[in-house]
Amino acid sequence: MVRVRAPATSANLGSGFDVFGVALDRPADVVSVERAAETTIEVTGVGSQYIPEDPDANTVGAVAQALDAPAHIVIDKGVRPSSGLGSSAASAAAAAVALNELYDCGYSREDLVPIAAEGEALVSGTAHTDNVAPAILGGFTIARADGVTRVGADVPMVVCLPETAVSTRDARDLVPESASLDALVETVGSAATLTTGMHRGDPALVGRGMEESIVSPARAKLIDGYDAVETAAREAGATGVTVSGAGPGVLAVCRGDDQRDVAGAMVDAFEDSGVEARAYRTRVGRGACRLE
Ligand SMILES: Nc1ncnc2c1ncn2[C@@H]1O[C@H](COP(=O)(O)OP(=O)(O)OP(=O)(O)O)[C@@H](O)[C@H]1O
Numbered sequence: 001m002v003r004v005r006a007p008a009t010s011a012n013l014g015s016g017f018d019v020f021g022v023a024l025d026r027p028a029d030v031v032s033v034e035r036a037a038e039t040t041i042e043v044t045g046v047g048s049q050y051i052p053e054d055p056d057a058n059t060v061g062a063v064a065q066a067l068d069a070p071a072h073i074v075i076d077k078g079v080r081p082s083s084g085l086g087s088s089a090a091s092a093a094a095a096a097v098a099l100n101e102l103y104d105c106g107y108s109r110e111d112l113v114p115i116a117a118e119g120e121a122l123v124s125g126t127a128h129t130d131n132v133a134p135a136i137l138g139g140f141t142i143a144r145a146d147g148v149t150r151v152g153a154d155v156p157m158v159v160c161l162p163e164t165a166v167s168t169r170d171a172r173d174l175v176p177e178s179a180s181l182d183a184l185v186e187t188v189g190s191a192a193t194l195t196t197g198m199h200r201g202d203p204a205l206v207g208r209g210m211e212e213s214i215v216s217p218a219r220a221k222l223i224d225g226y227d228a229v230e231t232a233a234r235e236a237g238a239t240g241v242t243v244s245g246a247g248p249g250v251l252a253v254c255r256g257d258d259q260r261d262v263a264g265a266m267v268d269a270f271e272d273s274g275v276e277a278r279a280y281r282t283r284v285g286r287g288a289c290r291l292e
């Protein structure tokens with residue numbers, strides 16, 4: 001048996017829609033695989049009641065098929081589905097790494113990124129790689145059609161998760177089909193600022209670099225209390241706040257000593273808006289790893 005842990009991830013970071021992603025040091029999924037004649041799946045853990053065990057409907061089934069690696073697969077979910085924390089990607093990334101070892105397929109970590117993205121195509125309609133890339137490689141990743149660039153980074157963050165669900169497929173329908181040149185210029189400036197901030201481990205630059213006005217404002221409307229949560233997080237010291245992935249999770253970048261205050265302020269602001277929420281104090285973390 002091979003067991004692999006793959007972390008939650010936050011995609012987009014505002015200015016990098018479908019391109020940027022970070023691995024978070026928690027929460028995470030753990031996937032165990034054993035050789036079998038045909039693929040079967042068992043799901044336990046957070047939100048498992050919402051996750052299909054049919055291999056044709058689960059992201060790990062798509063990965064087993066892409067690798068031609070049938071297995072009995074047990075998924076222990078730590079990352080709640082439809083959260084904006086790359087739940088579907090965490091399982092797919094862990095399965096890709098585990099099945100690659102189980103069957104000695106010999107793929108590199110980079111090779112496994114588009115294979116794991118087959119799971120994203122299954123659940124969201126597009127094989128976007130911005131969650132599976134950091135889930136497999138760790139750190140901050142820049143995912144393009146021609147490959148992934150990884151930047152090691154260490155920046156404190158808070159992700160606050162309201163007790164509501166947003167499907168990535170539905171949230172993708174809200175993304176505008178076109179944008180003005182002004183909005184594009186702002187986004188390019190932000191993306192460059194964010195990338196430099198990740199290189200330097202500078203939370204102020206990363207926070208400023210998340211600003212954009214094309215995708216996140218449209219999606220924030222799906223999250224009850226979003227504006228109050230953003231204001232509260234900034235007042236508590238966050239350098240930047242945006243929708244995590246497709247939402248409803250909200251991502252805030254912190255300096256470090258203010259992480260507890262930011263987390264508390266975000267939970268309180270959600271609760272003042274009538275929404276239960278929990279916050280994770282986390283940082284940019286490592287990618288999928290084998291467990292003994
Ligand atoms: N192994 C899996 N883990 C989680 N969700 C899965 C899995 N397999 C299939 N799904 C389905 O995928 C959907 C959740 O994926 P979705 O992309 O909407 O959320 P997410 O991964 O939490 O968010 P985001 O991609 O925005 O970070 C749910 O409908 C769920 O049933």
Ligand SMILES: N[C@@H](CCO)C(=O)O
Binds near residue numbers: 017018086245
């Ligand atoms: N880039 C994707 C990430 C979702 O996980 C989106 O925002 O739709």
